[in-house]
Amino acid sequence: MTGIRYKTLGCLTAVLAGLLFLVAARGPELGFRQTGGIAGRITYAMFPSDESFEPTDAVVYLTGEGLAEAPGVAQAERRVSLLDQIDYTFVPRVLPVVVGAEVRFRNGDSELHNIHTFAGDRGANRMFNRSQLPGLTFTETFERPDSIQVRCDLHSQMIAHILVLPNVFHAMPAEDGSYSLAGVPPGTYELTAWHEFFGRVTVPVEVASGGITRADLTFSDPLE
Ligand SMILES: [Cu+2]
Incomplete structure (x- = not known):
């Protein structure tokens, strides 16, 4: 038996x-x-009192060798991202784009605005300051990774951030802080979370073929 x-x-x-x-x-x-994924949660040790703070305005992105050549990069470069101005507010407040992608700036209001960009990394990209009549659009391309602050000099509350990233592997968290990155080639990388009120938090991650790597990131030290 x-x-x-x-x-x-x-x-x-x-x-x-x-x-x-x-x-x-x-x-x-x-x-x-052939590929793997990364999933986790973005949390905050404390919330800044600034009323423009939004936990979902964070961007999680991957850096490392081989990622820029991964499938999907070419499509991302052809995608045009819109930074609109609606009711004296930049929409969206945080715009992640891949290097070389077109960003279309639009004045959706019926009043004059201007687009004034400030580089995080001076010299990475050409900065500009252009006034913009109601209804007008223009396009710009950023060729190097950076976090660029966008302001309107006429309305001081108008602030946006364009995060120029080296590859397509990035995401913004959902309401509950969760995020996921799919289709990542196996390898060892650095995973960074960025938020305008906290700067950057980086952890090393290893992605295996067919696996999902868990990576939680916490913002603990707000910028001065
Ligand atoms: Cu304005």
Whole structure:
């Protein structure tokens, strides 16, 4: 009796091992198990009292070798992102874009605004200050990674941030702080969370083929 049971168990194990081997061997050829993912939560040790603070205005992004060449980069470069001005507010307040992507600035109000950009990293990209009549649009491209502050000199409450990122692997958190990055080539990278009120928090991450790496990030020290 016991012998038969062991035999059955042995057979099942062999079949399972065979299946796993097949999946592992043919996975790349079948077009799956080649990439992995990262998922986690963005949390704040404290909330700044500034009324323009929004926890969802954070950006999580990945840096490291090989990411800029990963599939999807070309499509991201062709995508045009819109930074609008509605009711004396930049919409969205935080705009992540990939290097080389077009950013369209639009004045959706019926009053004059201007677009004044301030580089985080001086010299990375060409900065500008342009007045903008109601209804007008213009496009700009940023060629190097940076965090650029955008202001309107006529209305001091108008502030936005364009985060120029080196690759497509970035996300903004949902209301509950959760985020996820999919289709990441296996490798070791740095995962950074950025928020205008906190600056950056970075952790190393390892992504394995077919796996989801858990990475939670906490903003603890607000900028002065
Ligand atoms: Cu304005």
